Amino acid sequence: MTHGSDVKRTILLGRDRLTVHDIRDVAQGEAGARLDPDAAARMDRAQAVLQEWLRADRPVYGLTRGLGNQAVATVPMAERARFSEDMLKARASGAGEPFDAVVVRAALLVRAATLAQAGAGARPAIVDTQLAMLDRNVVPYVPRVGSIGTSDLMLCANMGLPLVGLGRATYQGELLPGAEAMRRAGIPTLVLTEKEGLALCSSNAVSIGYGALVVAGVAELIDLADATLAMSLEAFGGNPSPFDARVAAAHPSPGQQQAAGRLRTLLEGSALFRPGVPRRVQDPISFRCATHVHGAALTALGWAKDAIEAELNCAADNPLILPDDDEILSTGNFHTGAMAIACDALRLALVPLGTTSAQRVAQLLNPEVSGLTNKLTRPGVTRSGLGLLALTAHTLNREARTCSVPVCNDDLTPFGVEDEAPFTLLSVRRAAEQVAFLQEVLACEMIVAAQALDLRPLEQSAPAVTKLQGFIRRHVPRLDDDRSTTEDIARLTEAIRSREASDM
Structure with missing residues (x-):
């Protein structure tokens, strides 16, 4: 597997239309990926819409309202800052042997690519961190079992933990605590803003990548x-x-x-x-x-x-941010x-x-x-x-x-x-x-x-x-x-x- 400057070609996320072969090539280290600048600008606009709705205290699933059966309950103001990391930790479950590294790399690329569509409201820093993990081969520990197909919620949560210094990940052949794997690879961990925890785990990236x-x-x-x-x-x-x-x-x-x-x-x-x-x-x-x-x-x-x-x-994504319309809508697009x-x-x-x-x-x-x-x-x-x-x-x-x-x-x-x-x-x-x-x-x-x-x-x-x-x-x-x-x-x-x- 090749990485960094050794890759043969670079795919621009948010600009290039991806194929199954693109996913395989990046997952196997035969190609690289980076975030298109125009896509990063769209992500910034979506983040601005999200912050505007947050300040207005408008009802948004996973932002000002709870998750699942708690979708009609208001998230208290004092809890909103830590809601992203809390939901990510709580949903990181699953069982079975971990997926092979190539499968996890494929899933990581898929989530980076779909976040680049700007529907989740995540910052470009999230995608940049995911791509750095691909480039330096930091592979999160993701169990095989735990998805029912209406988002790989639990499995994607496991995949997202190392970005915030939690969970486990393999680096240079060694399974390490997530924070240590990121430190050794020279990748800074992140402090999530509102809704970014949901953005990391509310995805079918494992199913799609695999x-x-x-x-x-x-x-x-x-x-x-x-x-x-x-x-x-x-x-x-x-x-x-x-x-x-x-x-x-x-x-x-x-x-x-x-x-x-x-x-x-x-x-x-x-x-x-x-x-x-x-x-x-x-x-x-x-x-x-x-x-x-x-x-x-x-x-x-x-x-x-x-x-x-x-x-x-x-x-x-659910909810879906429409930056051109300053709108956030609940969807079933995760199906x-x-x-x-x-x-x-x-x-x-x-x-x-x-x-x-x-x-x-x-x-x-x-x-x-x-x-x-x-x-x-x-x-x-x-x-x-x-x-x-x-x-x-x-x-x-x-x-x-x-x-x-x-x-x-x-x-x-x-x-x-x-x-x-x-x-x-x-x-x-x-x-x-x-x-x-x-x-x-x-x-x-x-x-x-x-x-x-x-x-x-x-x-x-x-x-x-x-x-x-x-x-x-x-x-x-x-x-x-x-x-x-x-x-x-x-x-x-x-x-x-x-x-x-x-x-x-």
């Missing part, structure tokens, strides 16, 4: 699934006619033409397009209908990406129902992607269908070859499928006024778990397809397939005698997760 990382990862997963499909089709001696542009145009289901076009590009130069090379008139559905499956996944991915990027570039539904749909769309991959493993290992040797090894009663990878892929896919159950249809919450919730973070977390399983499923298919191609090479492979074969062989040697394949799967999966495959 969601951006997951969606960027799903995009790479589908790319790899496409390339693996191309290699498996060559290894199987499959029939490419279902992916003909005319066939795809005859059934323009969402994403299907795009997926078929991607596969044709990957197969350019393959001998499969020559008469007599495909072994069968019609292949199993896991081959023949794969672009329909991948197309549906691409469609769901686009929906999730749009939902997350809308959240990245908006003011979702992330569209994002939760999109992430649920994405997980459902990834199920058949994993199923078809696992089924292709089984088909390639079945001599009656593949025309290859049993278990892709030399004949012999005692030989198992790669046979157990069919069971492994199937088991991994069952694990992935358990992650697909929708969560946004559970609206039970323990508080009377907060009586509906989309559970967005849970949907995102399950998507991350599902992707991890599917990476291992694809690793199994890649190992089997590479072995099959070694045993029955085409007269001419597509360059993209040859490149993928070389990537696999850098990590997993051809199997000539029985060996444990546990390490093979682990090594290849690690290479996938390190994004080595995406650099091919």
Whole structure:
């Protein structure tokens, strides 16, 4: 991870439209961010509106009035100065293991970016401090569990504590008290003004930041699934006619033409397009209908990406300050129902992607269908070859499928006024778990397809397939005698997760 002057590019918060890839690049230290001067000026104007309403003692949620069930109660004048820090401390709860540093960095960037929209009334100093923490890699301790999707209130409160010298944070690999982490990093802590405590914690930054990382990862997963499909089709001696542009145009289901076009590009130069090379008139559905499956996944991915990027570039604060109108309004903009539904749909769309991959493993290992040797090894009663990878892929896919159950249809919450919730973070977390399983499923298919191609090479492979074969062989040697394949799967999966495959 690179920081400070080593970053490759700088994103201007409050000016540039953010993408999921921007979030990932900053979270992984491959880019930096700073506050746009015009955005800082808008934040100052919003802060002035807030102070004007405070002096006039006008009713504002979280400023002159209480929170949650206390929204109609007036905050006593004597308590308003410390209300921000008190609410931040009180809401810093949650449980479970802490999020990885990259997830917290993504969340920290998201909150800085959304504060830069000037809807919260926070001072530019808040964003500058958050960006300094990103630049010097001060990572707050944020537990995994505690959000219901109507703001990641408790988790964002934990993330905000080090800014005021509280909580815990990791710096240079050591978990420290928040004040000590900030001191060692040379970042001054802040004294919050009115409403800034609410601004720090009333946000879905954890769900959105993590969601951006997951969606960027799903995009790479589908790319790899496409390339693996191309290699498996060559290894199987499959029939490419279902992916003909005319066939795809005859059934323009969402994403299907795009997926078929991607596969044709990957197969350019393959001998499969020559008469007599495909072994069968019609292949199993896991081959023949794969672009329909991948197309549906691409469609769901686009929906999730749009939902997350809308959240990245908006003011979702409650109450919302409108500096141009000198107005402060209560809102429901913290609700992330569209994002939760999109992430649920994405997980459902990834199920058949994993199923078809696992089924292709089984088909390639079945001599009656593949025309290859049993278990892709030399004949012999005692030989198992790669046979157990069919069971492994199937088991991994069952694990992935358990992650697909929708969560946004559970609206039970323990508080009377907060009586509906989309559970967005849970949907995102399950998507991350599902992707991890599917990476291992694809690793199994890649190992089997590479072995099959070694045993029955085409007269001419597509360059993209040859490149993928070389990537696999850098990590997993051809199997000539029985060996444990546990390490093979682990090594290849690690290479996938390190994004080595995406650099091919």
